[in-house]
Amino acid sequence: EIKMKKYLLGAFLVITMNLFGAKLSEVKGLEKLKNYNEIKDMQVEKIINYDVTKNVSKKIFLAEDNKFNGVLVKNENNDIVEISFYKNGISDGVSYTYYLNGDLKSVSTYRKGMIEGPQVLYRPNGKLESEQVFENNSLISEKYYDKNGKITKEYRFNKLRNGILKKYYKDTEKMSSTSTVMVNREKVDGVEKMSFIFDGETKVFREDGTLMAILQYKDGSLQDLTQKFYYPNGKIQYYIVAASDDMKDFKVKDRIITYYENGKVKQDCNQQNDGSWLCKNYDENGKFLDEEIRGAEPISNGDTKFWENILNQVLEVLAN
Secondary structure (H helix, E strand, C coil): CEEEEEECCCCEEEEEECCCCEEHHHCCCHHHCCCHHHHCCCEECCEEEEECCCCCCCCCCCHHHCCCCEEEEEEECCEEEEEEEEECCEEEEEEEEECCCCCEEEEEEEECCEEEEEEEEECCCCCEEEEEEEECCEEEEEEEECCCCCEEEEEEECCCCEEEEEEECCCCCCEEEEEEEEEEEEEECCEEEEEEEEEEEEEEECCCCCEEEEEEEECCECCCCEEEEECCCCCEEEEEEECCCCCCCCCEEEEEEEECCCCCEEEEEEECCCCCEEEEEECCCCCEEEEEEECCCCCCCCCHHHHHHHHHHHHHHHHC
């Protein structure tokens, strides 16, 4: 039985089909969908077909339909663009969206009108774009993929909005960095936007997998915290205390230790009250050589490009 209903002075048309105990395979055009074999045998109580190209209102159900249990099928002309399951008039269960060619665009799970659990997004070429997990309608984890299906970034948060952000080198799936972060959420034009604030430890890796740096942040700032930089062989090269908030116009303070490639201390410097540095020098076997007072910061020795050259490598990785 097909019932024609007019909503809002005939502005749009909804076709309701009483298909009690019917299968989704009876829906016209379903066979064009990429996941047809997966959903064709699903039993449905009731189906509402809604053509988004003909209906100008966002209202789909009449008041008497607020207990609707069944499936909403949205069409764009004759193409299915969404299939969503409802319980008591609100989204509850799986929701599929489609590109016009029938390929999957997204697969989501709803509970009492809120997105809950896994959601998968696909690119027009059929490759994964992202895998997401929601709790109480809030995104708590996500994996991003490039157009070839290679992972580029992932993150996961706890209830305190702290979490781990991981990034990967392009086309390699080799990790480029892992960071402890805080997430800042805000709504822009009704859409929730997220930004990450470094807070805790960030590890930066070269493309061959060797450790490049371990950075310490507090609320997005490096200042007053220890930072470590490493040789390609994995041995520490520099241990410093940052005097600046970020890596632009980077400066150091308080303590600087430089190391030989074998891991032995080469020079250990402490900043004095007058701004000078008291440095102890050692040979490659760890034997003490001498002690000296340095006026300028002892690693760069006043060369403003020194830290820029080192930090640019780290910044390049973190920016990707």
